[in-house]
Amino acid sequence: MATRAQTQPKPPAHKWGMVIDLDRCTGCQACVIACQAENNVPINDEKSFLDGRVIEWIRVERYWEGDFPDVKARFLPVLCQHCDNAPCESVCPVYATYHNNEGLNVQVYNRCVGTRFCGNNCPYHARLFNYWEPVWPEDLRNQLNPDVTVRTRGIMEKCSFCIQRIRRATRGGKKVEDQAFNPACVQACPTDAMTFGDLLNEDSRVSRMWEDERAYRVLEALGTNPSVKYLKQVDADA
Amino acid sequence: MPLTRRQFLKWAGATGVGAVVFNGCRVPDHEIAVQSPVEMPEDLVTGRDNYYATAAQLGTASEGLLVRVMEGRAKKIEGNPDHPVNTGKHGIRAEALLQALYHPDRIKRPLLRIAKGGPFRRITWQEGIERLTAILQAREPGQTLIATPPLRGRIADVARGFAEGSGARLLGFDPLGGDQVVREAARRLYGQTAQPDFDIARAAYVLNFGADFLGTWGNPTRYARGYGEFRQGARRSRGKLTHIGARYSVTAAAADRWVYAPPGSEGLIAMAVANAVLDGGDLPDADAARALTGGRGAAALQAFAPSRVAAQTGVSEDVIREIARELAEYKPALIIGGGPAAAQANGLFNMTAVYALNALAGSVNRPGGLIFNPPPRSQEVPAASLREWRQALTDMRSGDVTAVLARDANLVHGLPGALDATGALRSVDTIVSFSAFLDETAEMADLILPCSTPLEEWGTDEPNPGPGYATIGFQQPAVNAYHDTLSFGDALLRAAGELGVAALPWENMREATRALAQELHEQRRGSVVQPTFAEFWKRTLERGGWWDTGATADASRPALPQLPAQAPGVPQSADASRYPYFLAAFEGVGVGAGQYAHLPWAQSAPDPITTAAWGTWVELNPHTADELGVKNNDIVIVESATGRTLRAPVYISPAAPPQVAAIPMGQGHRAFTGYAARRGANPLDIMEPAEEAETGAFAWGATRVRISATNRRNVVPKLEGIEPARQLHGEELIFTHTPGRKSEQDH
Amino acid sequence: MYHRRTLTDAQINRELLDVVFRTPMWWVAIVSVLGIIVAGAASAFGFMMNQGLGVTGLQQPIFWGFFITNFIFWVGISHAGVMISAILRLSQAEWRRPMVRAAETMTVFALTVSLLQPLIHAGRPWRIFYWVFPYDWARGIWPDVRSPLVWDPTAIITYLTSSTLFVYTALIPDLAVIRDRSTGWRRTVYGILSLGWHGNPRQWKLQGIAGILLSALILPVFVSVHSIVSWDFGVSLVPSWHTTVFAPYFVIGAVHSGVSAVVTLMIVMRKLYKLENFIWEEHIDAVARLLIVVATAWMFFFWLDIVFGLWLREEQEITVWQLRMFEPPWSWLFLAFIMFSYIIPVPLWLFRRVRRSFTWMLWTSLMVNVGMFLERLIIIVPALMRKGPWTFTFDTYRPSAVEVTIIVGSIALVALLLMLFSKFFPLIPLWEEKEGQKLIDEVKVGDRVIPALVKEH
Ligand SMILES: Nc1nc2c(c(=O)[nH]1)N[C@H]1C(S)=C(S)[C@@H](COP(=O)(O)OP(=O)(O)OC[C@H]3O[C@@H](n4cnc5c(=O)[nH]c(N)nc54)[C@H](O)[C@@H]3O)O[C@H]1N2
Ligand code: SF4
Ligand code: SF4
Ligand code: SF4
């Protein structure tokens, strides 16, 4: 017999969040490749680009404004927003994607049957489907991160906020200092455009930036309540 | 205790029904939050990992790295937070070192070709080294040429020592010349041999000519570190960036103002800015102004009056004057230049003008300005100029050079096609390659002594540009040699042992590195000071290097030279009416000028501006494309005055200037592993082998081309969807903020 | 009323059971061809399972394509069965008699095929059980009832079960007829299937009540099924997928395509099985009149969908509708869809000559279903191609040969199943026809001709 206490989720110990400063981001792609290396993302070959099946858990979108000579390209790094009110979760028939009590939208590869409904319903286009079995040449497999499952074909994948790093850092209820660890993309980002941390920790850098006057959420009106905020790009002479 | 099915049913049913029925109302979170009864998603193993600090030379860039190793396998590369150059951050190329290590197409062991053009035979290292020494011994001094990329740190000492001891000529090869023009300008202006560092983080204003310093030029990871602070660093106001250049690069996109200037006109503009600054009277550094103008002030630069330069370059006088105003107003102001702006026939004039502005702005060797670097402890093997390489090819043809030893110096792909490096190499008796991959040059080799990759090697790296003080990154093997390879240094040292080269007393690179560490240890200063050498060695390897913030450049500098009163008359490359477009070739964000084309991550990193990957494309202005009658993905033929042509599909870019055809470098390999071979085209191949007038450096930014349409198409592989993305009005994803104005969620 | 020759019971038995007792060559030929097509589609599916969904034309962010279109399409077709049988049966429309069974069996087979589509579409169909069946299996977790993908199988399996029962109940008297006229194994099989039917009044009464009850019970299921299917879109966040009108719009659209499919089926069967004596011009005339009403109602809902979508002048809705209506190839498909499913057939049906022409009706009814397939495609794909304001991610979809093969195979599979069914069971209910004959037997009383039986309405 399970007691009622066991079915109640434990009070969350963390609430992970991220702030991305668009005024720092240069679109350099370091975050993209760092994520690929950390998370065993399959190699995006030429065909995957031509077929529109590139798997990048974080991608840098580029939007044009104006035309030559008054032209401007703006960059937006997009990863799973770990929505507190995640539309991808409620449409999954098999709980392959669910919310954990630390605010992460978690993807359980083993359960996923590949209906791709979650992909339709993610307003951020953060979900990526494995159309093919990911293959690495035998030698390159040496690089694969043993902390992260190598996905199979037919399932969805997406940014996990580097849950493996979170687990390592917090194993056994360990207390973690702010900035003691970071997801791979944040760690790589040369301009420090990304800040990750625990929103329950009031002194964390991310908590302070969360309230910045430039902070906003993408597609705020949808009410998905993302755990990722962006800081507006500054237009000095707009 | 497990959940019984009945309970679970109740629970799931209640939660589910509750969620459906009360979705609109605020139901307590725990009613909706459906937790997995087991901790599922991780599927993880948690083994033990080790981190090894090391350093890597990535072309002109240096990065201190930490390598995560599990069970003897390198898993992840991270920036070394202690290393002063990149302070914990890293770029694409550093990450991709892992793929070099575990590349499926690495050369796994020494190979010998029995007959010219015949197949390779496996040999042992012993046999390989013996053959190498025999090749060297059979030749007169100067008949052997060693071609390597520019080398820094311990390997430079070893390569130099080896060349001297064996009578070989040693030439550094960088397809783009490795910033020698910038260095020459710094030397002439400020008497500096090392390239200066840029204190972007503390600058209030950055004016940049041509260099894509946030993308591919110099030491981008370091500059990007500074840029982040420059924009939004704590306790400072936001800096302002102006970029002047022909292609809309990552740096142009980051800039607050991008000014298109025709390639080659950068010096004129810099002089015009100088003129306007002097004219303004409100001089930041009057001493410098006096020195640079011989005391005559703006009058000395009357040839560069903004109105005249505006007429010559098409850059408006207002813009020139405004930049001058900003230089005087924002302090400190930093002026950077390089890349295509230096790679012109008048490159040295351009760079002299650009870097002289730093003196006018009073930001030389000051916080937020140009910071001088002390000369490196290990003398570099710099990139040789195109003039020297042209001579080397002539010597090969004439039989003055009969053996070429090449390590990762892919002359066939990297030298302008018109020089026909292939033909020159064919006339050489023997080619020995030390490359880890079978690139076009290695394919021509008779003997291959494959090098290991940076993660398997001992050595040091002295960043150039460094962080402003003495810095030596220590390189240690993070993993054992994955194949039967030796590091370049070890191979040279073994051969040196056989040849009895006195200058190289070390058995291997580890000893050579330790010997250097011993010297550093004895100084008893810098980041690691330990009582015993054993302790010093351990701590230095742990930290990934040794640096000494006190060891800065000699502050006393020679007097500033006078600026030229006239722009040098330089030969126009080709007839503008027959070749109406500037070829703005630029380095791939991952693949560079081709040196990293074999690494899948480098290939698959989308170009930030076009989001294209794995290929070559031609960026054209929409009007230019209309005039040529081409649409996106239509193949065009790009032809230079050398008569050589290149075919690539078109990417129509709203940021492309009408007179410019921007083409990424890096592709067009015939060989160099399955990831690089037979992909795209190589702009180096069609470039005119023009030289910078004074230094002889390769003027790779000076080629003019004509473009003709074909009726073929080839889709550019890119991340972006079917149309050039623009934000929908009223549905913006990227919001902007204008200081002073109330922050609202619209433009 | 109907000016047709009256048929004796024996004649009805002979003509309707002809193929049951005889295997004509044309039947073998058609079944073989269909079988080959189905086998081809099965191999295409096998190939796809072996290689991965990469062989489809799907890409980011167009996660749903031809298979889901086909799913909606066949669920739609399946709606005619109940529409014809239940409603007409409850309202005792005389002209229902020859078409109820064809319609009902089509429901069953169309549903079966539609149920296959999401499985074909899924990335790992071999793991399907813990999705489709509400049971925790080995996972210790039940399916998530919040997901419409759990409602779908539930609704469809309910519908499939009740329609199968419906068909079966109505089949029992005819099974007894076949049993009584056969020998050997047939007699045994049909004997078991006919559940000891002897045609006594109590059995007729029970069968009648069961028919009426099932009709009444099935109606809400019929409405719910396509409503639920519409909620696969309706509950999503995809612009243009969540107008409130989706459920009735889908239901009525389903009836439109389903009834048209029944018309096609009837005309084909009439020709194949020589049912000229049973399927008359009056029948298709009546269905065509019904179709005019249904199609017009559907058109109204379609109009509402557009209006609701554009009412708020939301950029995203407008972008999607703009793609659907004005950008080739979608504009062409959109035009074809509107022309085929409404503008061409409905005005034609206003003419009695068209309504009573088997040829015209065959082509117009086929046309409707081509249009309705396009309608589903146009709802699904363009919305995903232009999902949200992410112009960076806007992309395109072109179905691959594998997808097309599987779609063609699904049509062949329904046809094959119908051919097989009609080989073993009469496609027109004998007892309904006989009952109908009784109702139209006429006697001459003086100058006037009056029905032999006076039905109480
Ligand atoms: N290195 C090593 N490898 C081995 C072996 C070994 O001795 N050493 N032994 C081999 C043998 S004999 C076996 S049997 C296999 C076992 O291999 P696995 O079956 O993979 O065994 P586990 O890792 O113990 O458990 C698998 C997962 O089940 C989850 N789990 C636990 N309880 C439940 C539950 O109630 N419901 C659900 N759905 N999941 C649950 C766990 O969290 C875990 O993620 O390993 C084989 N491999
Ligand atoms: S690494 Fe940082 S700066 Fe580079 S693209 Fe990513 S977020 Fe932007
Ligand atoms: S961003 Fe998309 S995938 Fe991530 S939680 Fe939100 S809806 Fe789900
Ligand atoms: S694709 Fe996988 S995660 Fe997404 S809804 Fe389907 S089963 Fe769930």
Ligand code: SF4
């Ligand atoms: S948080 Fe981790 S998983 Fe997510 S994008 Fe960054 S590196 Fe990738």
Ligand code: SF4
């Ligand atoms: S190596 Fe060991 S743990 Fe891994 S699959 Fe083989 S048996 Fe299992």
